[in-house]
Amino acid sequence: MKEFELYLGPINGIVKVKILRKKIKNVHLKVFRSLEVALSVPEAVPDEWIQSFLSERQKWIDDQITKYKKTSGYNNLLDIKNGASTQYLGKDMRIYKEASLSNYVELDEKRIYLFVTEWNDDELVQKVFNKWWRQTAKEIYQSEVDSYYDKVIRKYNVDKPTVTIKKMKTLWGSCSPQKCKITLNEYLLKANIRCIQYVVLHELTHLLYPNHSSDFYTFMTIHMPDWEERKKQLDTEVVQYL
Numbered sequence: 001m002k003e004f005e006l007y008l009g010p011i012n013g014i015v016k017v018k019i020l021r022k023k024i025k026n027v028h029l030k031v032f033r034s035l036e037v038a039l040s041v042p043e044a045v046p047d048e049w050i051q052s053f054l055s056e057r058q059k060w061i062d063d064q065i066t067k068y069k070k071t072s073g074y075n076n077l078l079d080i081k082n083g084a085s086t087q088y089l090g091k092d093m094r095i096y097k098e099a100s101l102s103n104y105v106e107l108d109e110k111r112i113y114l115f116v117t118e119w120n121d122d123e124l125v126q127k128v129f130n131k132w133w134r135q136t137a138k139e140i141y142q143s144e145v146d147s148y149y150d151k152v153i154r155k156y157n158v159d160k161p162t163v164t165i166k167k168m169k170t171l172w173g174s175c176s177p178q179k180c181k182i183t184l185n186e187y188l189l190k191a192n193i194r195c196i197q198y199v200v201l202h203e204l205t206h207l208l209y210p211n212h213s214s215d216f217y218t219f220m221t222i223h224m225p226d227w228e229e230r231k232k233q234l235d236t237e238v239v240q241y242l
Contacts, residue, residue: 002047006037006054008062012069015061017054021045029057031064032236067092077187080114080122080129088112089140090192090237097125105132137189138165144193144200145182152223158207172199172234175206191234198230 002019018038028040041050054061077086082097093112100115105128107113118124142163149160161175161182168174168185175182182203188196201224209216220227 004039004047004050004054006058006061008058008065012062012065015065017061019050027053029053029061031061031068035065035068036236037061037065077129077133080126086112087190089189090195095129103128105129133189134165134186137184137186138163140189140193140196141165141184141200144197145204148197148201148204152201153204153207156208161204161207173203175203175210177207177210180207191237194230195234198224198227198234201227 002021004017004019005014006017007014015035015037018036020038020040021043022040024040024042027042027045030038030040032038039050039054080095082095084095086093086095088107091110093107093110095112095114097119098113098115099119100117102115103117103124104115105112106115112129114125114128116125116128145161145163154160159180161180164181164183165186166183167187168183171185172188173182173184182200184199184203188199191199201220205216205219205223209219224230
């Protein structure tokens with residue numbers, strides 16, 4: 001694998017772009033939340049063309065890195081401020097507070113609105129947000145567990161597991177086959193639905209294969225052929241902000 005250096009300007013400085021030569025027809029440029037930059041190109045593309053292409057996309061790369069740097073500060077969900085940013089189902093969302101006669105949350109494609117009775121009460125704002133986030137996570141996770149259990153696991157005569165939500169620092173999920181229980185990280189709600197589905201199927205599969213054996217991975221591949229791609233996306237785009 002080769003790397004190209006690209007100067008973005010006085011703020012973001014020099015970035016190293018990983019060049020991935022593959023058996024593909026089109027080029028794919030990606031800036032990750034880890035601030036890594038990767039360019040996938042057809043095997044025969046010369047270095048001169050790559051350098052020219054990166055120069056043309058310099059501003060776009062610079063803008064993406066700047067955006068991710070700005071949004072990472074409040075992405076831990078532990079200090080909700082007006083105008084802060086977070087990820088929600090794979091999207092960058094801005095959080096705004098609004099004064100209201102009752103406490104509730106609404107959202108559109110790009111914004112999460114916290115309606116609170118005491119606009120300046122940071123503790124209340126955090127409480128309202130946390131309650132909404134956990135309830136939403138529970139609903140979405142339960143729906144995916146129900147779906148994959150019915151489609152994949154039920155026929156093996158395994159009871160449907162109970163689902164609990166928990167803050168975890170190093171795991172997206174865990175499974176206790178003996179207790180028939182699955183625990184999912186509430187921060188997983190930051191990921192897009194495809195990544196959530198990967199974690200759900202991963203933990204459900206442990207009801208049949210408690211260890212990460214070859215049978216476990218064979219089962220995963222049969223029922224989710226692109227699980228490795230989903231796992232990579234989850235680890236690359238979300239894991240930094242646990």
